[in-house]
Amino acid sequence: MKKIKLASVLFGLSLYASLGFADIALQSSDELTGSWKLEYTKKSATSTDTLPREDTWSFKEGKVTITHIPREGTFYDQLPVAYEIENGKLKVSLLGRSDKFDVFSLVEKDDKGMTLKGKFGDIYHFIKK
Numbered sequence: 001m002k003k004i005k006l007a008s009v010l011f012g013l014s015l016y017a018s019l020g021f022a023d024i025a026l027q028s029s030d031e032l033t034g035s036w037k038l039e040y041t042k043k044s045a046t047s048t049d050t051l052p053r054e055d056t057w058s059f060k061e062g063k064v065t066i067t068h069i070p071r072e073g074t075f076y077d078q079l080p081v082a083y084e085i086e087n088g089k090l091k092v093s094l095l096g097r098s099d100k101f102d103v104f105s106l107v108e109k110d111d112k113g114m115t116l117k118g119k120f121g122d123i124y125h126f127i128k129k
Contacts, residue, residue, distance in 0.1 A: 023105035023117065025088025031106075032059040032083075032090070036114060036126035044121045045107070056129065059083065064092055090116065 026032070035058045040050040054075070058065045063080040081093040090104040104116040104124070116124040 023088070023107060024109065026085045026090060026106050027088075029059065029062065029083070029085055031109065032114075034059060035129040037129050039125050039127050041125070042123045045117070045123055047123075050125075057126065 035056055038053040038055040038057060040052050042048075042050045053070075055069050056067045058067065062082055062084070064083045065078065065080040067077040068075050069078060078095060081095055082098070083090060083092045085091075088106075090106070091101040092104070094100040094102060103119045107115040107117050107123070109115070112128050114126045114128070116126070118124065
């Protein structure tokens, strides 16, 4: 009997914990319009190790331009690629492969910041420019 109670309590806690990381559906591209500085990335929502970043993602008229991307001691800018909101998720075309996409879910957003989750669980934290 104690094992059943313990199992049900653990199951209930796991459901409650998963709600803390629930994705928010994006309604339209207007929510993203503007420039967002990528402050850091990390491998998962629970990871404590962050990787500082310096990129800026600019969303405008269905295109996203990523600038100031660090690479081997220098920086480069990526050409604009198309993006769209589909089923509440952000789909960004891969450069040179218009039939392939990176898919992101919105974890949280306010006037000053935004956190996206990649399809493999990696976290992207942005601040509004």
